[in-house]
Amino acid sequence: MQGKQVDKSNIENALNQFLKDEQHLVLGFEKGKDGVNHGIFKKHVDKYSLLNPMFGINGALYFRRLFSKGTGIILMLRPCEIRAYNELVKLNQIEREDIIAVSIDCPGTVSLKQETDDIPAEVLQTAEYMQSSGKMRWACEVCREKRGVAGDAGIRIDKKGIFWAFSYTEKGETFLSLIEGDVKEAPAEMLISENKESGKFSTDMDEFSKDFSKCIMCKNCRDMCPVCYCIDCVFNGDEYLPKGDALINKIFRTGSSVMPQGKELFHMIRMFHVSQSCVGCGACEEACPQGIPLTKYFKGISERLQGMFSYMSGRSIDEEIPYLTFLEDELKDAED
Amino acid sequence: MSENKTENNPEIIGFACSFCTFKASEMAGSLRMKYPDGVKLIQVPCSSRVDPAFVIKAIFEGADGVFVAGCHPGDCHFIKGNYFTRRKIAALKEMFDAFSMKDKLRLFWVSAAEARRFVEKVTGMHNEIKEKKNAG
Numbered sequence A: 001m002q003g004k005q006v007d008k009s010n011i012e013n014a015l016n017q018f019l020k021d022e023q024h025l026v027l028g029f030e031k032g033k034d035g036v037n038h039g040i041f042k043k044h045v046d047k048y049s050l051l052n053p054m055f056g057i058n059g060a061l062y063f064r065r066l067f068s069k070g071t072g073i074i075l076m077l078r079p080c081e082i083r084a085y086n087e088l089v090k091l092n093q094i095e096r097e098d099i100i101a102v103s104i105d106c107p108g109t110v111s112l113k114q115e116t117d118d119i120p121a122e123v124l125q126t127a128e129y130m131q132s133s134g135k136m137r138w139a140c141e142v143c144r145e146k147r148g149v150a151g152d153a154g155i156r157i158d159k160k161g162i163f164w165a166f167s168y169t170e171k172g173e174t175f176l177s178l179i180e181g182d183v184k185e186a187p188a189e190m191l192i193s194e195n196k197e198s199g200k201f202s203t204d205m206d207e208f209s210k211d212f213s214k215c216i217m218c219k220n221c222r223d224m225c226p227v228c229y230c231i232d233c234v235f236n237g238d239e240y241l242p243k244g245d246a247l248i249n250k251i252f253r254t255g256s257s258v259m260p261q262g263k264e265l266f267h268m269i270r271m272f273h274v275s276q277s278c279v280g281c282g283a284c285e286e287a288c289p290q291g292i293p294l295t296k297y298f299k300g301i302s303e304r305l306q307g308m309f310s311y312m313s314g315r316s317i318d319e320e321i322p323y324l325t326f327l328e329d330e331l332k333d334a335e336d
Numbered sequence B: 001m002s003e004n005k006t007e008n009n010p011e012i013i014g015f016a017c018s019f020c021t022f023k024a025s026e027m028a029g030s031l032r033m034k035y036p037d038g039v040k041l042i043q044v045p046c047s048s049r050v051d052p053a054f055v056i057k058a059i060f061e062g063a064d065g066v067f068v069a070g071c072h073p074g075d076c077h078f079i080k081g082n083y084f085t086r087r088k089i090a091a092l093k094e095m096f097d098a099f100s101m102k103d104k105l106r107l108f109w110v111s112a113a114e115a116r117r118f119v120e121k122v123t124g125m126h127n128e129i130k131e132k133k134n135a136g
Helices: A008-018 A059-063 A079-090 A123-133 A170-178 A205-212 A220-224 A245-254 A263-273 A283-287 A294-308 B002-008 B021-030 B052-060 B081-098 B115-135
Strands: A002-006 A024-032 A035-042 A072-077 A099-104 A153-157 A163-167 A183-185 B012-017 B039-044 B065-070 B105-109
Touching: A008 A024, A008 A072, A008 A163, A008 A170, A059 A072, A059 A079, A072 A079, A079 A099, A099 A170, A153 A170, A163 A170, A205 A263, A205 A294, A220 A283, A263 A294, A263 B052, A263 B081, A283 A294, A294 B081, B012 B021, B012 B052, B012 B115, B021 B039, B021 B115, B052 B065, B052 B081, B065 B081, B065 B115, B081 B105, B105 B115
Parallel strands: A024 A072, A072 A099, A099 A153, B012 B039, B012 B065, B065 B105
Antiparallel strands: A002 A163, A002 A183, A024 A035, A153 A163
């Protein structure tokens, strides 16, 4: 594949050149006192970091209802964030005309809940650290697409730790043209390869109730989910929670004596609702104050449901979300 | 006593499209065909009106089974509503399968003229769920 060999200063120069225009912004990672965080840059990039080995929230959270016509924005984010961005574009939550989305290869991330002082800065060492230290988040371990292949352009890392910039669309070409240097043939093998699809996820209600018994219904998982974008969520208010007769009905009919708090309802409905758009980033699990293994369920279910329609969330901006389209001749065995 | 009663008679919630399945159920009534008491129909303007959230809510608030019934694919009053239903409900079934409770949800295609088919389908579902309930 044809690309440009880049390094940190190269990219910073390119971004600075882009930021010469008053109306341009760059959204990426900023080195701060306490680690790396999302940062927005105007005029010039300062304390810029290409990679972010810590995962707090998914950056796509910032883009909901981003109608940015006239403001050129370059997004320099992780693949999971760009994939969530793609999904939000498909759901009409973002106007993408002036946005250039650049996904950067991700060697894996460590949860912000963990001690993160000893992560090495050099990229090969970071990758090695992620593999060997056992601190990598589970969501990243099973992540299906850590390669920077989503969006308009991508920055990939080869086996020697050299960065390469590739463009995938016309807007990506614009980004590539900002970078100095010539286009040449990049090595075929990269540091980060595609992950295998994990087996079919399967569980039962007993396990589910056990895992979710700690849930306190704070709904943080919903608020921090990048693709859970509804302004008026059905769980705002108590309309969907069992109460009155439903409560008595539930106790008598299901034979369970557990106080129904609507946990199963909330999580199952949300699970179905995000099933086609879930990128498996694990932001819900990060946000959970009770440490419930949400990623296991949400990722497992969404992978299964996306598999039915050979769809993968955020893979491409042209693929339609399965629930919003149909084929006349399909699912012949859906009827019982 | 009440426990015994619920043991024997499962409660099934059915979402029925008002243009076909609900008409079929009315026809079944006028033809004096019998279907189980436990089947409660909810009339919806189109089977695609059924948000999977309704199904999940019905099940977690005590229904033993839920079915969604609409016109045969291609016969939708709103032209393509039931194609969307088919995708949504098939995916919901897959999700229930992952939670090992696939038998609780069914999808039927019943046209307005198929009163007999409606009664057969509903009775069949009721009996299967009843058997499972009383066995376990």
